[in-house]
Amino acid sequence: xxxxxxxxxxxxxxxxLIDGSWGFFGSDRFDDAAFDVAAARATALAKSGTxxxxxxxxxxxxxxxxxxxxxxxxxDPASVGLSARADMLLAAERAGHVAKSVIAGYAxxxxxxTVKEFYSTTGSAVTQMLRQAGAGCGVSALGxxxxxxxxxxxxxxxxxxxxxxxVVERAxxxxxxxxxxxxxxxxxxxPALPSGVRDLVLDSGVLxxxxxxxxxxPLELDRALGWEANFxxxxxxxxxxxxxxxxxxxxxxxxxxxxxPLGMATVGYDDEAVKPARVPLIERGILRAxxxxxxxxxxxxxxxxxxxxxxxxxxxPMVRITNIVLAPHEGTLASIIADTKDGVxxxxxRSWSIDDHRLNFQFGPQIGYEIxxxxxxxxxxxxxxxxxxxxxxxxxDRVSGPEDFVVWGTPNCGKGEPEQISRTTQxxxxxxxxGVTVGxxxxx
Amino acid sequence: xxDRDRALSLAETVLKAAAGxxxxxxxxxxxxxxxxxxxxxxxxxxxxxxxxxxxLTYYAGKKSAxxxxxxxxxxxxxxxxxxxxxxxxxxxxxxxxVSLPKAAPIAPATHGYFDATADATPDDRIxxxxxxxxxxxxxxxSSSGFMTTQTTTSAVANSLGVRAAFxxxxxxxxxxxIAAKTxxxxxxxxxxxxxxxxxxxxxxxxxxxxLALEPATFAPGDYTVLLEPSAFAAALKALTEGMGADNVLxxxxxxxxxxxxxxxxxxxxxxxxxxxxxxxANPPFNVNDGAQTKKLTLIDRGVVDRYVTSTYSAxxxxxxxxxxxxxxxxxxxxPGSRSREALLASIERGVLITRTWYERVxxxxxxxxxxxxxxxxxxIENGKLTKTLKNFRYFVSMVDVLKEVEFSDTQVLTEPDADxxxxxxxxxxxxxxxxxxxxxxxx
Numbered sequence: 001x002x003x004x005x006x007x008x009x010x011x012x013x014x015x016x017l018i019d020g021s022w023g024f025f026g027s028d029r030f031d032d033a034a035f036d037v038a039a040a041r042a043t044a045l046a047k048s049g050t051x052x053x054x055x056x057x058x059x060x061x062x063x064x065x066x067x068x069x070x071x072x073x074x075x076d077p078a079s080v081g082l083s084a085r086a087d088m089l090l091a092a093e094r095a096g097h098v099a100k101s102v103i104a105g106y107a108x109x110x111x112x113x114t115v116k117e118f119y120s121t122t123g124s125a126v127t128q129m130l131r132q133a134g135a136g137c138g139v140s141a142l143g144x145x146x147x148x149x150x151x152x153x154x155x156x157x158x159x160x161x162x163x164x165x166x167v168v169e170r171a172x173x174x175x176x177x178x179x180x181x182x183x184x185x186x187x188x189x190x191p192a193l194p195s196g197v198r199d200l201v202l203d204s205g206v207l208x209x210x211x212x213x214x215x216x217x218p219l220e221l222d223r224a225l226g227w228e229a230n231f232x233x234x235x236x237x238x239x240x241x242x243x244x245x246x247x248x249x250x251x252x253x254x255x256x257x258x259x260x261p262l263g264m265a266t267v268g269y270d271d272e273a274v275k276p277a278r279v280p281l282i283e284r285g286i287l288r289a290x291x292x293x294x295x296x297x298x299x300x301x302x303x304x305x306x307x308x309x310x311x312x313x314x315x316x317p318m319v320r321i322t323n324i325v326l327a328p329h330e331g332t333l334a335s336i337i338a339d340t341k342d343g344v345x346x347x348x349x350r351s352w353s354i355d356d357h358r359l360n361f362q363f364g365p366q367i368g369y370e371i372x373x374x375x376x377x378x379x380x381x382x383x384x385x386x387x388x389x390x391x392x393x394x395x396x397d398r399v400s401g402p403e404d405f406v407v408w409g410t411p412n413c414g415k416g417e418p419e420q421i422s423r424t425t426q427x428x429x430x431x432x433x434x435g436v437t438v439g440x441x442x443x444x
Numbered sequence: 445x446x447d448r449d450r451a452l453s454l455a456e457t458v459l460k461a462a463a464g465x466x467x468x469x470x471x472x473x474x475x476x477x478x479x480x481x482x483x484x485x486x487x488x489x490x491x492x493x494x495x496x497x498x499x500l501t502y503y504a505g506k507k508s509a510x511x512x513x514x515x516x517x518x519x520x521x522x523x524x525x526x527x528x529x530x531x532x533x534x535x536x537x538x539x540x541x542v543s544l545p546k547a548a549p550i551a552p553a554t555h556g557y558f559d560a561t562a563d564a565t566p567d568d569r570i571x572x573x574x575x576x577x578x579x580x581x582x583x584x585x586s587s588s589g590f591m592t593t594q595t596t597t598s599a600v601a602n603s604l605g606v607r608a609a610f611x612x613x614x615x616x617x618x619x620x621x622i623a624a625k626t627x628x629x630x631x632x633x634x635x636x637x638x639x640x641x642x643x644x645x646x647x648x649x650x651x652x653x654x655l656a657l658e659p660a661t662f663a664p665g666d667y668t669v670l671l672e673p674s675a676f677a678a679a680l681k682a683l684t685e686g687m688g689a690d691n692v693l694x695x696x697x698x699x700x701x702x703x704x705x706x707x708x709x710x711x712x713x714x715x716x717x718x719x720x721x722x723x724x725a726n727p728p729f730n731v732n733d734g735a736q737t738k739k740l741t742l743i744d745r746g747v748v749d750r751y752v753t754s755t756y757s758a759x760x761x762x763x764x765x766x767x768x769x770x771x772x773x774x775x776x777x778x779p780g781s782r783s784r785e786a787l788l789a790s791i792e793r794g795v796l797i798t799r800t801w802y803e804r805v806x807x808x809x810x811x812x813x814x815x816x817x818x819x820x821x822x823x824i825e826n827g828k829l830t831k832t833l834k835n836f837r838y839f840v841s842m843v844d845v846l847k848e849v850e851f852s853d854t855q856v857l858t859e860p861d862a863d864x865x866x867x868x869x870x871x872x873x874x875x876x877x878x879x880x881x882x883x884x885x886x887x
Contacts, residue, residue: 001536005510006527011495023566026493028514045490048480048566051574055486083534090536104695148697227483229588230620233801233818314493353802355816360837360884362814364806388885417481417590417618419862
């Protein structure tokens with residue numbers, strides 16, 4: 001057991017609005033003097049911004065909201081003792097040691113509980129008890145030529161969802177590890193995927209990250225407006241293209257739903273007291289909307305999506321991916337593979353890279369299986385693939401149905417300056433993409 | 445009370461409450477970080493946050509648990525001690541753990557703290573930004589970036605007598621100047637806010653953004669490149685993140701495996717780890733365990749010299765403790781003898797890369813990376829910048845490309861890395877052969 005830790009943090013953030021200029025001050029000091037300091041410093045920050053005469057004026061919430069929300073759960077984490085958690089992880093780790101060439105295994109779980117309260121001068125009072133959890137595991141094996149390959153999951157790295165300890169149990173680490181062990185052993189002596197153009201089948205876990213990076217981030221409206229240009233980047237999609245831009249194929253239906261069951265970003269209200277609603281972002285491949293905050297929605301006239309989140313009390317709320325869903329269609333992953341003559345099926349994730357416009361990307365899954373005449377064949381390591389966002393999504397010709405649909409969470413999405421880490425969701429099934437460049441050389 | 449004294453006092457209080465532990469360690473971090481974040485030549489987020497984080501690591505033999513809180517009240521301290529003790533007794537032992545570090549003198553650190561930074565107000569930051577916005581507007585440029593001032597105190601105390609504390613300040617300006625189809629990036633970091641060269645940053649960013657109206661296409665291939673320090677810092681990380689004892693001795697997935705003592709790089713390359721470099725505001729100890737950080741030469745004129753260790757890894761692998769986390773967090777590349785302008789002038793045909801994005805290690809054993817250029821990449825012809833280019837995806841092995849490298853004679857402090865929060869002190873790097881694998885469709 002390398003780490004057993006518990007982190008507790010309590011504080012408050014004060015947003016002051018003066019003449020259209022926001023100031024934010026966060027503090028973890030709870031006494032009258034500290035409250036006075038927080039109010040004074042938030043005000044001073046807001047006031048300093050008014051020196052910029054031609055700024056775009058910010059908006060304050062107008063409506064009064066009084067509400068309470070709690071993330072549903074079926075198993076309280078407090079009901080599972082620390083010893084039981086440790087035993088489960090250690091047993092899972094041991095289950096991955098299926099051969100002598102397995103050199104390391106890991107298993108972990110994380111549980112978050114957040115008590116969040118929102119009060120504003122309009123009289124709003126929103127209290128929320130938010131819960132998320134996740135668990136993952138993996139195995140590394142050493143090949144004959146000293147190459148180390150790993151295989152882990154579930155999904156891209158782990159299963160993260162909104163809820164209690166049932167999420168950890170749903171991840172099913174112990175059952176996954178022997179297969180991860182066998183695959184890691186095979187990967188360590190497997191050839192790299194040859195470069196070429198192949199049909200590509202992404203399992204749900206890989207598709208989730210693809211969705212996050214090349215659909216979720218580009219549809220954050222603050223990026224499209226240039227607010228993130230210096231760090232997380234901008235977007236190849238812009239609000240003036242709504243209703244016109246072909247983002248992908250007719251099978252690409254994406255919506256935001258921040259009340260989605262099991263979603264990591266599911267809330268009763270967002271961090272500006274906006275109530276979630278299901279909003280189509282892309283319909284039959286055509287851009288329909290963006291993820292918004294109050295300010296960005298007001299500037300563009302777009303619908304609010306309840307997509308602002310602050311990492312914690314010390315951070316200013318900003319537009320985040322929250323919960324996005326790629327609507328399932330029909331069939332199963334197995335039927336897609338059976339329907340593929342010459343392709344590659346990939347699972348798990350090792351590394352990924354995408355540009356700051358969210359157009360050109362390269363993903364490096366953990367494992368690739370060759371598909372020949374509808375059957376899974378030999379294993380490839382480093383089954384990288386590359387593409388350009390609209391071309392790639394435009395080549396999607398199969399999306400499997402509800403049987404493969406999983407609500408995947410991302411616990412560590414970075415954005416903002418200072419960087420804020422947020423928990424997002426991408427829910428999807430599996431999909432096939434035609435004519436993808438695969439096996440790109442990792443160096444030359 | 446100074447933050448340094450407050451942090452040590454808090455640590456002492458928690459240690460006393462954890463007296464029943466076989467060993468115990470307390471780290472305290474007190475921070476005050478302000479950001480004026482801007483886009484479109486106005487401030488979009490103007491923020492400041494103060495925080496205190498206390499972490500107790502409680503050992504029962506080889507079993508341990510860490511509990512963190514920002515609540516320093518007596519009730520909270522009681523709670524974290526009880527919880528840490530409870531968990532530590534219930535988790536399995538860590539066979540790799542031997543002991544926390546023993547008390548030892550920590551080298552005095554008199555660098556890295558400036559009142560001008562610690563006392564900077566929101567108005568001070570805005571006053572420095574107003575001329576930046578005016579300069580960009582005069583060139584019909586937009587902007588994105590931030591100005592920050594920060595004060596951070598780190599303290600470590602343990603039951604074996606270690607007491608270490610340090611307060612440092614940092615200021616920074618990152619500026620992306622944005623034209624219709626091109627952009628330019630410049631940055632300045634210093635522990636001393638009074639040295640903030642906002643005018644210089646805006647001039648450099650604006651000049652790059654206005655070099656051309658349209659980004660040009662350019663055939664991918666192997667080119668000589670000049671990496672500005674921001675871009676070089678990201679590439680260098682492919683080496684430094686493989687330089688921990690865990691990577692080299694246990695995971696065996698480091699480029700250093702089998703190469704220590706060998707000449708692997710250009711003789712121009714000397715990499716040191718030096719917390720006391722005047723451009724840094726870094727503590728003289730490992731903030732994870734309080735052990736003195738040694739000043740090291742890690743790559744000496746191209747020869748791979750050594751990896752770094754923490755108390756944990758040094759004990760586990762029976763090697764000397766260098767007082768680092770699992771990587772060198774105070775990286776300094778020795779400067780060369782020629783100016784940046786002279787290096788640029790020496791390139792007949794090449795590419796200037798100012799910044800990169802989403803850089804990932806593809807193969808740690810060769811320190812192979814892929815990433816994409818961003819915020820300005822430029823063609824160099826006959827020693828001059830002649831065109832703005834569209835961005836490139838690159839694939840390189842740092843083990844390979846640093847065989848032919850030359851550095852400029854001026855070091856700068858780079859922006860903190862997003863993962864490690866560590867800066868480096870780096871010159872510009874001229875690399876003879878860099879594989880630009882594909883070009884994107886935009887600038």
